[in-house]
Amino acid sequence: MESYPFKLSAAVPSITIPSQGDLFVYESAEASPRANLLGYSEQFDAAAWQKTNVTAAANVGAAPDGTAFADKITGTAAAWWMRQSAIPVESGQEYTASVWMRTTTPGTVDLYMVDTVVSKLACDVTTDWRRFSITYRASSANLAFQIGASAFGRDIFVFGAMVEKGPNMGPYIPSAGAGVAYGPGEGRIRVKPDTGGEIVLRPGQRYRTPERTTNWTIRPYGAEPLEGWLIIGQGDFDDANTKNSVKLDATFANVVTVANDTNSRVPITVMNDTSARVPVSLDPNQLIQQSAPIMAYTNAKSNINMPVNGTWIAVLTAAENVNGVILEQVMATQTYVLCAKASMPQGYYDGDVLSSNAPLMDTTRRKVPAGKGVWMQSANGTTGTVNVLYTVL
Template structure:
């Protein structure tokens, strides 16, 4: 890596030729009253226009570099040519946009401007099991044996966009029950014309996590199916 001081004057039709092997051309600095740009062409690639502070790395190392001034005023400055890399501590970690942009942006990378980040273990989620979400919970509703004992989990008027039964729980000795989806609440256990969407069994399947979608406009009801009373809980998502 080597620095070259240059002086380019107008009226000189010949390019300044630098005989240096390298894969990096750095336009370090320049002084002029006019245009500071220069045209650089390595013998291993095409021509490129550079401004002070810019660098150019051709696809292949070059043996020779031809430099021409773009403006018409005398131009003096310094190039750096060679193999490897070059950084300037005055500009490292800072980017300033020129006047063609509406705002200036400065990127700072020092301890005073870094934001400390800490991990709160209380915010970690266990991924060993699926996460259940719901909007409505019905807890420990008693389902009796009387013919009029119909338990409402969700009224039709509250089901405007559909609902999902996320989980049900049935408790009680030998307790079984039907879960119905019906547009009108049944008045007795025999008035169940509608859709049977599940069968609850406290012995065989006390907890049922089968997700069941219920159409909008229908209520969700539980009706005992035997001679034994029990308790029903349910988690619902009302859409």
């Protein structure tokens, strides 16, 4: 195993590590639990955002994290605003609100934090994405966060609203519905080995490639700095506290078969000295002549309807996944988010994220533990269909 400390920021947006191995583990240096107290952090068209003299359109363009989930808000009259109220806070404690904004016509947009007192920040919004923040000491148990301006008629693109406890703006935590809390060190990271596609991991999650990798490229999932360690190695891979292994059953009929039932397991020692060698004969009719890799699978699902983003579909239910499955190939007509969980996820990161904004053709093999379903939704707001090849264990 090799351990690599790292710090990723705007100045160092990615690093590539020339290290062999097939196992990658990401550990975060962040030590304390964090929470986004604001719900619907990427859904400004939701009813939870109260609106006056303003309209909101969902998923109209590229967001700062590379997804297509930026919303557009447009003031329709002077003194427009949108807000979320009754955010639960502790009186006397400091809270920081933040949001990404850009516009086609530069100008001022105001951020407000309101309870018994009003705090205001005038933001100079340009054509480039920028994350703005305002800090306020609460004077009651309920707080409101508001976005607004006096000028109207211009389009303002927004993404990733957040209210968190403390005087500083931390890494963005997405929320769908009610606010969401992350445990210690939940900053996500993008991992791309030279042997496969890019996936998104939370701290402590592991990723194994189907073959040894010669370099790994990592970058933050969001726009915030990250600090932690990368642990890269090879050999046995401990998946959900159960080591992957193969048991061989040798019989006196001079046949060796692969089996996994307790009664037929026989320990075999493979050596290369003369006394331990066993003659093996091969039937030419049972050999497969191959000039390229052959994909093996046991089951398939075809033409599954993939709805717009925000709606999950079960590619494979938890009830169908009795002993575990391996996803061999996913082919879709639109990019998608893929997640493993026993029940339907409540947000993009509620469960084991297998792929985020995945390509139309993905042949990266992924083992899904028994009892978990495989869920999918569109990543770009467009409907489509999906075909999946998988192996039942």
